[in-house]
Amino acid sequence: MRSETMRSQSMRSNSFRKFLYISPFMLLLAVFAYYPLYGWVYAFFDYTPPIPLSQSEFVGFKWFHSLVENQVKIDQLMQVIWNTFGISGLGILFSWLPMIFAIFLTEIKAVRFRKFIQTVTTLPNFISWVLVYSLAFSMFSSEGMVNGFLHMTGLTDSPTMFLQSSEHVWWTMWAWATWKTLGWSAILYIAAIMGIDESLYEAAYVDGATRMQVIRHVVLPSMMPTYFVLLMLQIASFLNNGLEQYFVFQNAFNKDTIQVLDLYVYNLAMGGGSYSVSVAISMLKSVISVVLLFSVNGLSKMLRGEGIV
Amino acid sequence: MKTHIKLGRKSALLLGTTILLVTTALSGCSGNSNNGGAAAGTAEPGTPTESSDPGTSKGIDHSKPLTITVFDNAANYQGEQTGWYGKLLKDKFNITLNILAPQVAGDQLYKTRSASGDLGDLLIIENSQLEELIPAGMIMDLTDMIKNTEHLSQYVDNHFKPFNVAFEKQNPDGKIYALPAFTADTSPTTFSEELPYSSPIMPWDYYKGIGAPKLNNLNDLMTALKDMQAKYPKTPDGKPIVPITLWKDWDGGSMENVRWLSNWYGYEQPNGTTTIQLNAKGDIVPIVDDNSMYKKILQFYYDANKMGLVDPDSPSQDWNKVSEKLTNKQVLLLWYSWQRGFYNTIERGNQGDGNVAVPIGDTHLIQNSDAYFGNGRVFAIGSKAKEPERIMELMDWMSSPEGLRYYTNGFEGFNYEKTPDGKFKLTEVGQTAFQENTPVPAEYGGGGYQDGQSKVNSMIMSDFVTDPETKEFYNSTYWASTIEANKTALTTDWQKTYDATTPTEYYTKNNMIDIVPNINTSLGSDSSDVKNKRSQISDYVKNTSWKMIFAKDQAEFDQLWTKLKSDVEGLGWNDVFAVDKERADKIVKMRADAVANK
Numbered sequence: 092m093r094s095e096t097m098r099s100q101s102m103r104s105n106s107f108r109k110f111l112y113i114s115p116f117m118l119l120l121a122v123f124a125y126y127p128l129y130g131w132v133y134a135f136f137d138y139t140p141p142i143p144l145s146q147s148e149f150v151g152f153k154w155f156h157s158l159v160e161n162q163v164k165i166d167q168l169m170q171v172i173w174n175t176f177g178i179s180g181l182g183i184l185f186s187w188l189p190m191i192f193a194i195f196l197t198e199i200k201a202v203r204f205r206k207f208i209q210t211v212t213t214l215p216n217f218i219s220w221v222l223v224y225s226l227a228f229s230m231f232s233s234e235g236m237v238n239g240f241l242h243m244t245g246l247t248d249s250p251t252m253f254l255q256s257s258e259h260v261w262w263t264m265w266a267w268a269t270w271k272t273l274g275w276s277a278i279l280y281i282a283a284i285m286g287i288d289e290s291l292y293e294a295a296y297v298d299g300a301t302r303m304q305v306i307r308h309v310v311l312p313s314m315m316p317t318y319f320v321l322l323m324l325q326i327a328s329f330l331n332n333g334l335e336q337y338f339v340f341q342n343a344f345n346k347d348t349i350q351v352l353d354l355y356v357y358n359l360a361m362g363g364g365s366y367s368v369s370v371a372i373s374m375l376k377s378v379i380s381v382v383l384l385f386s387v388n389g390l391s392k393m394l395r396g397e398g399i400v
Numbered sequence: 401m402k403t404h405i406k407l408g409r410k411s412a413l414l415l416g417t418t419i420l421l422v423t424t425a426l427s428g429c430s431g432n433s434n435n436g437g438a439a440a441g442t443a444e445p446g447t448p449t450e451s452s453d454p455g456t457s458k459g460i461d462h463s464k465p466l467t468i469t470v471f472d473n474a475a476n477y478q479g480e481q482t483g484w485y486g487k488l489l490k491d492k493f494n495i496t497l498n499i500l501a502p503q504v505a506g507d508q509l510y511k512t513r514s515a516s517g518d519l520g521d522l523l524i525i526e527n528s529q530l531e532e533l534i535p536a537g538m539i540m541d542l543t544d545m546i547k548n549t550e551h552l553s554q555y556v557d558n559h560f561k562p563f564n565v566a567f568e569k570q571n572p573d574g575k576i577y578a579l580p581a582f583t584a585d586t587s588p589t590t591f592s593e594e595l596p597y598s599s600p601i602m603p604w605d606y607y608k609g610i611g612a613p614k615l616n617n618l619n620d621l622m623t624a625l626k627d628m629q630a631k632y633p634k635t636p637d638g639k640p641i642v643p644i645t646l647w648k649d650w651d652g653g654s655m656e657n658v659r660w661l662s663n664w665y666g667y668e669q670p671n672g673t674t675t676i677q678l679n680a681k682g683d684i685v686p687i688v689d690d691n692s693m694y695k696k697i698l699q700f701y702y703d704a705n706k707m708g709l710v711d712p713d714s715p716s717q718d719w720n721k722v723s724e725k726l727t728n729k730q731v732l733l734l735w736y737s738w739q740r741g742f743y744n745t746i747e748r749g750n751q752g753d754g755n756v757a758v759p760i761g762d763t764h765l766i767q768n769s770d771a772y773f774g775n776g777r778v779f780a781i782g783s784k785a786k787e788p789e790r791i792m793e794l795m796d797w798m799s800s801p802e803g804l805r806y807y808t809n810g811f812e813g814f815n816y817e818k819t820p821d822g823k824f825k826l827t828e829v830g831q832t833a834f835q836e837n838t839p840v841p842a843e844y845g846g847g848g849y850q851d852g853q854s855k856v857n858s859m860i861m862s863d864f865v866t867d868p869e870t871k872e873f874y875n876s877t878y879w880a881s882t883i884e885a886n887k888t889a890l891t892t893d894w895q896k897t898y899d900a901t902t903p904t905e906y907y908t909k910n911n912m913i914d915i916v917p918n919i920n921t922s923l924g925s926d927s928s929d930v931k932n933k934r935s936q937i938s939d940y941v942k943n944t945s946w947k948m949i950f951a952k953d954q955a956e957f958d959q960l961w962t963k964l965k966s967d968v969e970g971l972g973w974n975d976v977f978a979v980d981k982e983r984a985d986k987i988v989k990m991r992a993d994a995v996a997n998k
Contacts, residue, residue: 139928140515141536157932163970233712249708255715255950342715343648343946361508362939365932 134370154371174261175351179329181265186325189273190318193280194310198302209281212274223271224339227254255344264349268336276321283317284310323391327384330376352376462494466790471513471520473529473777474581474858475501483852487845488806493794497522499855514538521785522795523778524858528672530578530778531925534570540781540788543576549796552579555861559583563773567922579795580774580920584864588772588994591915592864593737594877594902595757596767598663601734604756604890606632612897616761618700621733625709628732635728642711642725643732644704648946649719653938654687655945658697660735664763666914667693670987671776672923673980674938675973680766680914682988684981687941688965688973695961701949702957715946729755746831749888756894757903765907768918770864776920779860799861801868807854808863808874811844816876823870825881917994923983930979933972940968 134154136147159165192212199205215223230236231253238250287310295305334353341349350358352372360369391397481489481497489495500520502509510529513519519538533539546552546560556576565574586592595601600621610627613620625643632641650656653674662668667677667685677685677693687694704710711731713721725731726742734740734755744754779795781788797803809816815830829838837848845852863875872879900906907913926934944964951957 137928139532139931140511141517141519141533141538143515143517143536161970163967228716232716250712252712252715343943344715344950346943358939359932359935361506361511362935365928365935366511367928368932 131370131374133367134374136367138367140366150367154368155375157368158371170347171350171352171355174348175330175332177261178264178332178351181261182268182332183322183325183329185265185269186322187318188269189276190280190314192273193277193284194306194314196277197281197284198306209274209277213278214274215271216275218271220335220339223267223336227267227340252344254340255342257345257348260345260348264336264340267340279317279321280314283314287313319391319395323384323387326387327380329383330380460789460793462790465494465496466787467496467498468522468785468791468794469520470497470499470522470524470856471510471782472499472501472522472524472856472858473503473510473526474524475499475855476503476857477501477855478504481855483847484811484840484845484849485806485852485854487852489794492797493790495790495794497856518784519782521782522791523780523782524581524856525780526777527920527922528925530780531567531570531922533780534567534577538783539577540783540785541575541577542579542781542792545789545792546576546579549792551800552796552860555583555585555799559773563920569922569924578778578780579860580771581777581779581858581860582771582775582862583860584770584772584862585866586770586772586864588917589769589915589998591767591769591904592873592878593770594904595737595740596663596765596904596907596913597737598660598735599737599765599903599907600664600758600760600763601737601740601755602628602732602758603729603754604758604894605753606732607758614761615758618760621760622700622704622707622709625704625732626707629709635730637728639728639730641730641732642713643709644701645711645717645722645725645731646701646714646949647717647719647722648715648942651942653934654694654941655698658694658701658945661697661700662693663766664735664760665693665696666764666766668766668768670919670984673983674934674941675977675980676984678984678987680916682991684984684988686977688968698945698948698961699957702951702954705949710949715950741835744890745835746885746888749886749890752889752893754890756890757906759898759903759906759910759912763912765913767913767915769915771862771918771920773918773920775862775918777858779858795860798859804859804861804863804865804874805867807859809876810849810853811840814841814844815849819881823872823881824867824876824879826876826879826885830876831885917991919987919990919994921986921990923986924979926979930972930976934976936971937968937973937976940964940971 133144135149135151136144137150137153138144138147157164158168196205196209199208218226228235232238233250233252235253237253238247241247241251291309291313292305295309300308330352332351332353334357337349337351337354338357341354356369356372356376359365359372478499478501480486481499486496489497500509500513510519510525514529514533514536517536517538519525519533523533523539525533530539546556552560560576560579561574563580564571564576564578567577571577584592600615606628607624610624610631613624613627615621615624629641629643634640646657648655654669659669662677666679668679669677669687675686675688677687679685685692689695701710711717722731723742726734726739729743740755748754781791785791798807805812809824809826810830810833812818812824814827815833816824816826819825832838833849834853835850837850840846840849840852864873866872867874870879876882895901898906900909904913908915941964944960948957948960951960
């Protein structure tokens with residue numbers, strides 16, 4: 092009897108202790124993920140600083156409605172969503188690149204050369220987009236290196252406006268992003284490759300597999316779980332292309348094709364002071380993101396028998 | 401065992417508390433802290449000094465150092481005021497200025513700081529912002545304080561009172577909340593400057609180099625630019641010369657480079673509006689009208705670009721790059737009157753080299769008169785400012801002869817000297833101190849002269865106020881001594897050619913200019929709905945304008961224009977236009993009154 096209570100008491104104190112262990116993280120989550128949600132109320136008010144929210148008028152769904160009140164605005168929003176899907180879609184389409192890159196990188200036997208390549212490809216990840224843009228500017232502007240070269244060799248007589256054309260913007264944006272993050276994203280895959288059981292390789296070689304066959308039948312299948320988890324996370328953030336990259340590259344000529352949701356929200360809020368409208372859009376964004384995550388997760392459960400949520 | 405658990409719990413609690421503390425600090429749950437990213441503009445920590453008799457300029461205690469946070473729309477510089485002007489304020493008032501500049505940090509600075517309830521101590525803001533801030537209780541009432549000032553009080557009846565009373569909605573009691581910036585002391589209908597604010601300006605030697613052809617219209621201008629470009633493709637040190645260069649930094653409601661060329665043909669876009677242009681007769685034209693001057697100027701730029709006259713850097717460069725080009729004389733067509741200052745010097749003028757006005761036959765300029773009621777910005781004190789009487793004292797000094805001389809001309813004995821007849825004259829150093837950033841003697845604080853100038857970049861009373869001692873304007877361009885020194889080969893040659901002493905005189909004589917009374921008053925601030933629509937429309941208009949200038953062919957130009965017209969409709973054009981039209985009507989009416997009262 093007595094020992095019974097003792098045990099349950101110690102269990103209780105034990106579980107309370109465990110709760111204390113995770114409480115700091117729950118607190119972090121509460122402060123940084125849930126507390127900001129209260130900001131959503133701004134979407135339902137007619138808020139313009141310096142008039143505080145308490146004195147602003149409640150307008151219900153007015154701002155949501157204003158997003159789609161006529162064809163021009165619908166077109167504009169659709170164009171923005173289309174850009175978001177296009178640029179994110181390209182990213183997902185080529186999401187296998189870092190994995191393949193990692194595989195081939197680990198195949199390099201010369202250690203020094205391998206380290207060198209890895210450093211060079213990881214480095215751009217630590218350069219801010221602002222600096223990347225100034226690099227792009229010094230290379231591709233009308234007086235830049237590339238135009239200088241083309242002019243010198245006589246291929247063109249007037250400068251080509253690389254940065255100002257609205258053509259291929261999605262591709263150039265994807266290319267810049269890939270250049271910047273390829274090496275960084277490969278790190279996880281390299282770790283996964285390092286974790287593959289040696290005996291699998293040995294068995295494959297005993298069976299007379301070539302290098303390519305080893306990659307196909309041993310390395311790739313072992314990396315699939317990692318790949319799918321990362322893919323899922325990427326799809327969940329399908330609408331969050333980020334802002335900095337597009338912000339620095341945007342100009343009057345490419346705005347129609349470069350403006351993704353995040354940038355659109357920023358331009359609305361900071362450019363025009365339409366806080367309430369931009370909050371309304373971000374709310375829609377959150378809802379769509381959650382829907383996407385669950386549908387991909389469901390799909391993954393159906394196809395592979397495991398999900399992440 | 402028990403103690404062990406206790407310890408674990410204790411440390412876990414401690415950890416939890418620490419994290420809680422850190423997170424609250426991180427997430428910035430601050431009731432009323434100064435979230436400006438800059439040091440809070442307060443005096444020494446302690447209780448604010450409640451002055452029992454506000455505004456007596458005597459008996460102000462300067463022993464405590466005071467840092468004033470200046471929220472300044474006019475500033476191009478953010479940070480502490482250093483250099484000689486900084487030293488001056490420190491020595492005189494024990495005051496340090498900490499300048500916040502939306503032009504540097506972006507317009508969101510206004511939104512975020514005003515949302516937090518404290519914009520700053522000294523505010524230099526637009527009229528429309530003032531109209532938002534008074535009802536929000538963020539502006540201090542200066543009525544009593546200003547009565548006791550030595551210099552500002554002189555201007556209350558003629559300038560400050562009428563300006564403040566006009567804000568009927570926010571200010572029914574006719575208090576004085578703000579002092580209009582750049583107020584001139586001439587009259588509401590005179591124009592004192594020698595060159596209109598926007599007019600065609602070109603390098604005189606190049607223009608003469610192609611035979612100084614008579615320019616009757618914009619086509620002649622383009623031909624002349626083409627010829628100059630062919631004859632002078634590069635500067636002496638090998639930099640490419642571009643006929644026309646454009647930049648986007650200051651694009652507001654529309655494309656700024658288009659807006660100011662519209663002035664050549666009599667149409668201005670009044671401050672506070674974005675969708676209309678207005679002429680001296682009072683005709684109000686929407687900028688998206690097929691016959692608007694805005695469209696004609698777009699067409700001009702498009703044609704110029706087709707002829708290869710527009711700088712290919714235009715879409716991507718910023719103003720700094722442009723000013724560099726102006727300093728190197730790489731640009732053939734200028735329009736702002738102040739753009740001459742980047743290259744022109746007396747020394748170059750003696751060699752007949754410099755940028756001058758080159759009138760075009762069919763232009764008819766529109767020009768606002770001197771800013772008798774200010775220029776659209778105001779000086780105000782934030783309602784939470786500590787020691788407002790010290791800020792008032794500083795503002796009063798800024799409008800005193802001493803303060804104005806320092807602001808506009810620097811130091812007596814260094815930048816200028818007294819002549820025997822009691823007037824002022826620029827010294828050798830003073831003529832180029834700004835352009836060359838001449839080192840200032842150590843006793844004044846050292847550093848470069850230009851670096852150390854007032855970064856506030858605005859004043860209450862402008863340099864078109866008469867200095868009681870010399871009976872001349874503070875603006876050194878209009879001193880008899882400067883005009884004498886400026887009788888260079890360049891000036892005299894120009895005067896002979898055009899048979900006039902100044903461009904303003906030439907335009908007036910030939911009936912090529914309309915001087916309209918400068919109206920600076922309450923035009924109301926946008927409702928959030930209109931604000932939202934205005935910003936989307938402006939964005940669209942600006943982007944399309946740039947695209948049109950660089951269009952592949954006339955068909956694309958026309959197609960972009962057609963799409964612009966129909967799309968802005970959907971973005972709420974009519975609502976914004978209605979607001980702007982009401983404002984323009986008010987301006988037209990007040991202009992008529994001002995002329996009638998002359």
